[in-house]
Amino acid sequence: MTDNPHAHSPLLQSLRATAETYPGRAALLGDHEGFTYGELMQEVTAIAEAITRRDLQVVGLFANNGPRWLLVDLACQLAGVTLVPLPGFFSPQQLLHTLVTSGLQALLTDMPDYFADAPGFGPAEAFAGMTLLPCSQVQPAKLPAETAKITFTSGSTGTPRGVCLSNATQFATAEALAECLAPLRCATHMCLLPLATLLENVAGAYTCWLLGGTALVPGLERLGFSGSSQLDMPRLCACIDEHQPDSLILLPQILKSLLEQVDNSGWQPPVSLRFVAVGGGKVSAELLREATLMGLPVYEGYGLSECGSVVALNLPGAVREGTAGKPLPHCEISLRNGEVVVRGPRYLGYLGTQPDSAEGGGSDDGDGCEDGWLATGDLGSRDSDGFLHITGRKKNILISTYGRNISPEWIESELLRSQQILQCVVVGDARPYCSALLFVRPDTDIRQIDDWIATVNGGLPDYARIQHWALLPEPLTFSGGLLTANGRPRRDPIARRYAQIIENLYRIPPKTSSPSSPALAAGAPNPGVTQ
Numbered sequence: 245m246t247d248n249p250h251a252h253s254p255l256l257q258s259l260r261a262t263a264e265t266y267p268g269r270a271a272l273l274g275d276h277e278g279f280t281y282g283e284l285m286q287e288v289t290a291i292a293e294a295i296t297r298r299d300l301q302v303v304g305l306f307a308n309n310g311p312r313w314l315l316v317d318l319a320c321q322l323a324g325v326t327l328v329p330l331p332g333f334f335s336p337q338q339l340l341h342t343l344v345t346s347g348l349q350a351l352l353t354d355m356p357d358y359f360a361d362a363p364g365f366g367p368a369e370a371f372a373g374m375t376l377l378p379c380s381q382v383q384p385a386k387l388p389a390e391t392a393k394i395t396f397t398s399g400s401t402g403t404p405r406g407v408c409l410s411n412a413t414q415f416a417t418a419e420a421l422a423e424c425l426a427p428l429r430c431a432t433h434m435c436l437l438p439l440a441t442l443l444e445n446v447a448g449a450y451t452c453w454l455l456g457g458t459a460l461v462p463g464l465e466r467l468g469f470s471g472s473s474q475l476d477m478p479r480l481c482a483c484i485d486e487h488q489p490d491s492l493i494l495l496p497q498i499l500k501s502l503l504e505q506v507d508n509s510g511w512q513p514p515v516s517l518r519f520v521a522v523g524g525g526k527v528s529a530e531l532l533r534e535a536t537l538m539g540l541p542v543y544e545g546y547g548l549s550e551c552g553s554v555v556a557l558n559l560p561g562a563v564r565e566g567t568a569g570k571p572l573p574h575c576e577i578s579l580r581n582g583e584v585v586v587r588g589p590r591y592l593g594y595l596g597t598q599p600d601s602a603e604g605g606g607s608d609d610g611d612g613c614e615d616g617w618l619a620t621g622d623l624g625s626r627d628s629d630g631f632l633h634i635t636g637r638k639k640n641i642l643i644s645t646y647g648r649n650i651s652p653e654w655i656e657s658e659l660l661r662s663q664q665i666l667q668c669v670v671v672g673d674a675r676p677y678c679s680a681l682l683f684v685r686p687d688t689d690i691r692q693i694d695d696w697i698a699t700v701n702g703g704l705p706d707y708a709r710i711q712h713w714a715l716l717p718e719p720l721t722f723s724g725g726l727l728t729a730n731g732r733p734r735r736d737p738i739a740r741r742y743a744q745i746i747e748n749l750y751r752i753p754p755k756t757s758s759p760s761s762p763a764l765a766a767g768a769p770n771p772g773v774t775q
Contacts, residue, residue, distance in 0.1 A: 253321035291319035304351040329440040347385030388592035406595030416589040417552040418450035420574035434489035524730040529566030567631040
């Protein structure tokens with residue numbers, strides 16, 4: 245195919261071995277087509293040869309979930325071509341930014357009409373069950389050597405940031421996960437998140453294949469997704485019921501919504517489920533316990549794109565609710581001044597930086613690399629048994645006018661345990677107390693919210709209690725610039741957008757504080773506060 249060093253994919257070597265031993269085993273199933281391991285390798289080889297004939301070096305992929313997405317991913321690895329997955333929830337401006345900065349020579353898509361009026365594309369042609377659009381006006385980009393995939397994260401600003409990854413780094417993550425999950429004998433994994441999300445294609449599909457399993461990839465509309473953040477939960481539950489998967493990967497909000505389906509609609513998780521990973525944000529220990537009681541075998545994890553996705557995970561037999569688990573075998577995790585740092589396989593650099601300057605670690609602007617350690621920008625701790633506790637983002641710390649340093653994620657995770665609260669942003673930097681902006685269910689009785697906040701406040705120290713709150717006029721969305729790609733609040737833009745609402749919260753005298761809980765009053769450590 246090519247002599248490019250990143251063409252030698254250890255994942256493909258594993259797939260070839262499985263295809264030789266079990267050629268008739270199902271490897272990939274979608275809504276309308278499926279492939280055995282033998283057929284998978286034949287199709288991937290044919291697509292890779294077609295890419296090579298066109299002398300393409302950097303290829304974009306803007307497509308719905310389905311077998312074709314993963315076939316193109318594998319074919320680019322075989323052909324030694326850099327793949328640039330483009331998330332479907334990116335705005336037109338963000339898509340244009342990624343097209344230009346990554347130096348795409350061609351874009352593969354199953355939605356060609358989306359680009360019908362976009363400038364800079366040559367004549368379309370049918371290719372690999374999709375449409376290939378040559379990029380005629382894009383200048384080549386200087387990429388770090390061995391860049392096999394550029395995964396874009398929204399980071400802390402609206403401009404997507406390209407993380408350059410090698411095949412080896414992605415494989416190391418999948419291999420470590422496969423080693424840990426092998427005893428569970430998960431035979432089928434359903435890809436529920438968009439495949440442009442690194443977590444789903446590496447921890448989901450790649451890990452499934454290393455276990456010799458079948459990747460189930462229904463289209464996003466079959467899963468109930470629409471727009472940037474809309475999710476039809478009855479449709480999602482019906483899809484899970486139809487496929488009866490052994491494993492899933494969820495974001496915290498999807499987990500919460502699934503539990504609401506159990507409570508409100510009587511949905512029962514299929515008994516086939518053996519492992520449900522949840523990541524992308526902090527999850528309260530109570531929500532995890534509730535999930536387990538309802539039949540969802542949920543295990544929280546932690547990772548970042550710069551490390552090839554997952555670096556820590558709770559596992560059967562090694563679980564501590566409310567923690568991110570223990571480090572996976574391919575990496576080390578430590579702490580420096582309260583910040584989580586990781587050593588092991590990592591990214592090659594950011595798009596637009598010098599190839600040897602992999603700095604600024606963490607999708608939301610950590611402090612870079614030093615002595616092989618990557619600063620993540622996340623605050624955390626390790627308990628005596630080695631479990632990792634993530635308490636918030638270093639840059640998100642609120643410093644009250646009384647000098648208390650408070651992680652807003654800690655308080656938010658407690659408030660979001662209520663089914664009535666859909667979104668929550670805690671504010672209070674340079675203020676005397678904490679307040680909250682809430683988006684709630686339309687039929688919510690406001691008195692229920694007051695009662696719930698009072699309940700949560702009863703378990704918080706006085707300086708972290710919510711004194712006042714206000715309703716958000718509309719939900720926070722990615723397309724509106726107020727959420728990151730994985731659903732975290734973008735705090736500075738939110739503060740600017742709702743500055744007047746926040747200011748009004750601090751024109752009201754604070755409520756009388758109730759007594760601190762005995763444990764906190766006695767000086768017990770609090771994971772959400774740094775002194």
